[in-house]
Amino acid sequence: MTAESELAPVLHIERELRHLSVELTQPKLGECMHCYVYRMLEFGCTGLRWAERYRNLKAPRATALHRRLMSKGAGCDCEIFMNGWSLRRTYQLWDPETEEYSYPEELPACRGVRAGSVQPCGLWTTHYRWW
Ligand SMILES: [Zn+2]
Ligand SMILES: [Zn+2]
Incomplete structure (x- = not known):
């Protein structure tokens, strides 16, 4: 058995996983950034990775996102x-x-936002409005 053929199944699985994770980490149509990021936190938190991914994919013009x-x-x-x-x-x-x-355990379905927006949908509220 050559090294290559030993590796082949592993590479295949890796490719599958990569494909799967791309599917899983795609914002849904009309999904707001907050619902998306909340959903993605299941995969862990690394800085503003998910917020940035959403911005890059859905709202490239929201350049002030970080500051906000x-x-x-x-x-x-x-x-x-x-x-x-x-x-x-x-x-x-x-x-x-x-x-x-x-x-x-599972959030209600996203109320949706217009394309290109980084505003949260109606499910979310800022903390200060609580009190
Ligand atoms: Zn964190
Ligand atoms: Zn939402």
Whole structure:
């Protein structure tokens, strides 16, 4: 057996995975940046990788995105949700035991935004409006 033929199945799997991850990390039609980034956090947080990917693919003209996110305290994708925006309470689940709201396992479907926008859809609200 040559080295090449030993590697062939591995390379094939890698190619499959790469294809799969491209599919999985594609913003859906009309999906807002926030719903997209939230969905992608399942794959981990590395800086503003997902926000940037969304911007590059869907809103290349939103050049102030970084500054806008930073001004909300979001220096990376997960901080968008820790510091910047949260799911409206209407869409969160109330746990009477802990007396806390929590996010449902699966978010409601994105309410949609117009193409080229980096605004969140109606599911999200900025933190300060909570109080
Ligand atoms: Zn993060
Ligand atoms: Zn959305």
